[in-house]
Amino acid sequence: MGLQCIPNQPIDFCTHVNQSCVCGPTGLYRGSVSENDVTEFQFNITPSANNTANDLSTACGVNWNCGAGWSINTVSEVASYSGAGAGIFDTTLFAVLNTGVYHRITFDINPTTTSGASLIPTLGGNNIKQIGFNSLIPGIWQTVTIYVYLNTKSDDKVGFNPGACPAFDIRNITVQEMTTAIPIIEDLDGNALYTFTPNAATFTGITNVYPTPNIYQINDSVASNPIEVYYRGDLCMVKILDWSLLSIAYGCVQIKIKEAVTPFNTWTSNDLNYKQSHECSLLLSWTSDENVFGFNYVNLSFTQYFRLSAKLRNPRYIYEDEETYVNSSGVGNIIHAYSYKVFEFTSTLLPEYLHDALRLGIIHTDFQVDGIRMLKDEGDYSPAWDNIWNQAYVQFDLIQADVGRLNSMRRCKSVGVGGDGVGSTVIL
Numbered sequence: 281m282g283l284q285c286i287p288n289q290p291i292d293f294c295t296h297v298n299q300s301c302v303c304g305p306t307g308l309y310r311g312s313v314s315e316n317d318v319t320e321f322q323f324n325i326t327p328s329a330n331n332t333a334n335d336l337s338t339a340c341g342v343n344w345n346c347g348a349g350w351s352i353n354t355v356s357e358v359a360s361y362s363g364a365g366a367g368i369f370d371t372t373l374f375a376v377l378n379t380g381v382y383h384r385i386t387f388d389i390n391p392t393t394t395s396g397a398s399l400i401p402t403l404g405g406n407n408i409k410q411i412g413f414n415s416l417i418p419g420i421w422q423t424v425t426i427y428v429y430l431n432t433k434s435d436d437k438v439g440f441n442p443g444a445c446p447a448f449d450i451r452n453i454t455v456q457e458m459t460t461a462i463p464i465i466e467d468l469d470g471n472a473l474y475t476f477t478p479n480a481a482t483f484t485g486i487t488n489v490y491p492t493p494n495i496y497q498i499n500d501s502v503a504s505n506p507i508e509v510y511y512r513g514d515l516c517m518v519k520i521l522d523w524s525l526l527s528i529a530y531g532c533v534q535i536k537i538k539e540a541v542t543p544f545n546t547w548t549s550n551d552l553n554y555k556q557s558h559e560c561s562l563l564l565s566w567t568s569d570e571n572v573f574g575f576n577y578v579n580l581s582f583t584q585y586f587r588l589s590a591k592l593r594n595p596r597y598i599y600e601d602e603e604t605y606v607n608s609s610g611v612g613n614i615i616h617a618y619s620y621k622v623f624e625f626t627s628t629l630l631p632e633y634l635h636d637a638l639r640l641g642i643i644h645t646d647f648q649v650d651g652i653r654m655l656k657d658e659g660d661y662s663p664a665w666d667n668i669w670n671q672a673y674v675q676f677d678l679i680q681a682d683v684g685r686l687n688s689m690r691r692c693k694s695v696g697v698g699g700d701g702v703g704s705t706v707i708l
Contacts (some may be wrong), residue, residue: 282459282539283516283547284324286574288640290586291321291535292633293547309631309671310532310551312558312587319520320583322575323537323547325511327384327456331373333438336451344371349442356451361440363393363447370402370439373455377404377436381541382458382511385426385438391416391448398443401426403455404433410443421451427458427511460540461516463507465526465533473528476507510580517580523554530555550633562590563651566644573640584641589628592649592678596622621680622657625649629671635663638674654678 285294290311313319336357340346344359347367352359359369377383385401385408397413408428416422438455465474506525510517518537520526535549567583568575576582603616630638639661641647647654657679663672 282326282541282543282545283461283537284326285547286322286324287633288573288636289321290584290634290637290641291319292550293321293323293537295633309629309634310553312561312589313523313533313552313554314557314561314587315524315555317523317563317587318583318585319523319535320585321518322580322582323461323516323518325459325514325516327458327514331375331377331383331455331457333373333453333455334371336453344369345439358449358451360449361442361447363442363445366442368402368439368441370437373436373438375436377430377433377455378457378541379404379430379433381430381460383428383430384456384458385428385454386423386456387453388421388423388451389416389448390421390450391418391446393445393447394418396444397446397448399446399448400441400443402437402439402441403428404430405435405437406430406433407441413446413448457541458511459516461509461518462538462540463509463518463520464536464538465528466536467529468532473533474507474526476509477505478509512576512580515576515580517576517582528554558587558589560589560591561587562592562649563587564638564641564647564649566641566647568645570645572644584637586634586637586641588630588634591626592623593626594624598622623654623678623680624675625678626675627673629666629669629673630663631671635661635672635674642676642678649678653681655681 287294334343336344336352336359337354338344338352339354340350340352344352346352346359346369349362349367350359350369351362361369383403385403387401389399391397391413394413394416399411399413401408401411406428408426411424438453440450460478462478463476464472467473506521508519508521510519520535531554533552533554535552537547539545539547564586565583568577571577571579575584597619598621599617599619601616601618602614604612605615606612627638642654642656642661647656655678657677659676661674661676663674665672
């Protein structure tokens with residue numbers, strides 16, 4: 281398997297897989313992208329299972345080659361290394377190892393000794409990366425995940441070479457072929473304007489292990505790429521860092537993501553109108569301090585961006601928590617008040633997939649309009665649908681955030697000779 285689209289994003293790939301279409305008629309909605317804009321989106325990854333290793337239910341010499349110091353408990357399906365000898369432990373995979381793609385090796389390990397000990401996994405006859413045991417916890421099963429970009433191979437095996445003085449048990453060994461995502465920007469005639477260049481390192485790295493497996497993050501791009509592609513666990517993230525760095529002509533474009541492994545899908549985005557600038561547009565962005573709505577925000581530093589024709593208008597000012605005080609002389613004062621500013625947000629006609637994204641965007645912990653943090657006011661998100669185009673505009677209220685302390689006032693009541701008075705003003 282390969283990539284799987286994640287819905288509710290401003291860049292829509294979920295309805296365009298394997299389409300060779302170009303930008304549609306003028307009446308269809310086109311997204312807006314300006315110079316210096318940033319675009320980010322995520323895909324889920326489903327690894328293939330065609331390279332899965334043999335289990336440990338058979339004795340040494342049947343499916344697994346056991347070098348010096350290795351043994352297999354076929355009942356518990358656990359392989360053990362005693363810390364004596366330097367023999368390799370390996371097996372031929374169920375299917376041929378493909379080169380030029382990423383592979384993910386996972387296994388559980390329970391070390392007996394940790395200080396100074398190490399282990400070197402192998403794939404296709406290549407030593408991948410030495411794993412030090414100092415960060416492991418003796419007596420506890422911990423998961424290790426390794427990502428490997430396989431350039432060359434001498435066999436179709438996965439294996440383990442003992443490093444320095446280890447003693448450990450391993451189990452649940454798997455090898456899975458991972459897709460690689462190749463972003464391409466195409467013009468309205470289907471011509472490639474920009475094609476991503478993968479890094480294609482011999483090996484990329486390993487994850488941390490217990491208690492947080494799958495946290496290693498791959499940046500599969502060379503330094504000159506204005507596009508970055510990240511892989512983390514079962515997630516792929518693409519970042520266009522700055523559209524002006526793509527050095528492409530203005531016009532109607534699409535983003536295509538081509539997979540490098542079976543099923544070799546091509547994911548096609550919605551139409552995007554790339555211009556130097558879009559008049560009367562607002563740049564919306566949202567992110568979160570936790571992973572929500574099916575997106576990984578924290579571990580991948582992910583922010584969604586959405587430029588659209590819209591207006592913030594008709595500001596009004598709300599007062600809350602007003603408190604007045606009348607002293608013994610009958611003089612009244614406001615001793616506490618809070619005021620905030622509310623804008624009316626009105627969009628142009630938008631298709632349903634953008635409303636799907638925006639209705640979640642505005643309830644993120646960090647939602648911004650042109651770089652100003654906003655909070656959604658109370659009320660539902662209720663688009664007004666146009667029956668001809670099956671699109672809708674939406675109107676809702678946004679509160680300008682992070683200004684409460686500046687717009688809150690409290691005066692201190694004081695008691696003086698001759699009656700109560702009002703003392704100094706304190707801005708909270």
